[in-house]
Amino acid sequence: MIELQDVTLTFPDGQNRITAVDHVTLRGDNGTVTGITGPSGSGKSSILAVAATLIRPDSGGVLIGNDTDTVDAAQLSRTAATTLRRERIGIVFQQSNLLPALTVREQLQVMARLGGAAVRNRRVKIDARVGELLDAVGLTEHADKHPHQLSGGQRQRVAIARGLVHDPEVLLVDEPTSALDQERGAEIMQLIARLTHERGTATLLVTHDLIHRDALDALVAVVDGRITTSVAALPATTRRVRQRGREMVCCCG
């Protein structure tokens, strides 16, 4: 579960400050994909940055966890926030942001080698999951290729696998389809939805492309840093379309 509670974020703008996120309250439950949409500059990426602990909000809380173990990420030190990202948050960037020197398999393995305490335990755990994740995103046969040998869609699949390989409680996804055509974009969205449901991850997904809305369990619209509308559940017809999409992805691998 991830819950943003009355989060406000401002940036300096000359003598004044500009408000990027304005008293936003938002919750993403385990096993659901919550979409955040809005026009460019509306603040949706800033919301994601706050949720990812990459920037500390001026006020408000970012609760991550479950009923027994919840932390307020907004109150953590920089070091503690880094540890939280390493252990409990998965991030999929707008660009795949893969490391050019690493193979597909190594892109996932690197998540076990980011430093911090108990490196060995994490390495054993993550290395054991690499094969499973590569299979889940349909890239087993490409495991030894480098990013430049992959298509845009395949690169984004690697990024999704990397975001999930350490079994995070929260997955944050930033416009994953912006560099893909509609068909590849739909596949990626369905993949994210399927893995979220299978693994019980609380996923926040920023998108301005509502054509893939059927992959989402909930959707909020952001304008000028404020949430203007919130859709908790999608129409039944849309869910049926989404289900067909999942089946298609499953069949195609």
Added chain:
Amino acid sequence: MARAECARGKVLIVFVAWRELRFARGRFLLIGAVVALITLLVGFLSGLTGGLAAQNISSVLHLPGDRLVLQQPQSSAPSYATSSLDPDTVRAWEHADGVTSVTRVGIVQSRASADGTDDPTGVALFGLPPDASGTGSGPLVDLTPAHDNEVGLSAGAAEDLGVEVGDTISITGTDFTVASIGGDLWYSHTPVAVMSLDAWSAAGKRVGGTGEATVLAVTGDADWAAIGSETGTVAQTRLSSLTALEAFRSEIGSLGLMIAMLFGISGLVIGAFFTVWTMQRAGDIAVLKALGATTGSLIRDSLGQALIVLAAGISVGLAAVLGLGMLAGRALPFIVSPLTTLAPAAVMAVLGLAGAAFALRSVTKADPLTALGSNR
């Protein structure tokens, strides 16, 4: 247990760095070759400097005594070439408080030729009293002959003259019998011939000198500065006195400057390479930070990468220095020793890492927030 786990964790720090080396091997081979080449240049120059220095000073370093006394000119620095110590000065030192022994030494450069040839060879004539061996041993003192008509030759002098023990050589018109040969002894790039002090004094007068001792090798625990001030002399340690050898001073100054400049260049080149390289991968570093990498692990990764490149480059360069040194040692004054090989290599590694450390600012300042968005 926890420490062992930590050590195992640190083994993993070059996970990304090692793969980058493999992926961009052309770039790293190039910088490794540059490091190897600079190591070769520094090592070769160090060996040559050591060899040239040995040909200048090895005999001085083997003079007996705790201190070496030279004449202190009124308006210039002391010099082995011009120093001359009259009997009053010698007596003053012999009777000075705290001085337990004074050995008169004469040094002058002259020529010698083997009996029956008209082909003279430059030699440095050292005059030592027959009892000099009582002040200590060493290759120079060991050559001191027992009689005035004998001479001891360094290995280089005997080789140049083509003589053996028992042969006769001529020095400034007087014949001497070669009593002993040994030691790699040089003075201002000329091999050494050791004779008795009386024979040296006579030879010194024949080449235009006063025949008086030029250096005193003194032993004891005295107020060296006070005695020196009273007698118009200066008492220095062997190493300090080397600056009184003009040829050594000018050579070591030039070559030392060249070595220092090469060290500076190596630091700059390696530092510049890793700075540009790290700046180019600033985006990747931001992504790793966003994914949860600690700054410490990224720093270790970067420095580990630099260390691998430096170690490989320096090893290749060092091997080339040793190989070429073995070959050049026969034709050039070249010394292969830890001081001329391992020491420059260690300095190269330290300077290279210092250069690479300049690049760490890009690592510590990389903002993980930039990994979000579409600007990569």
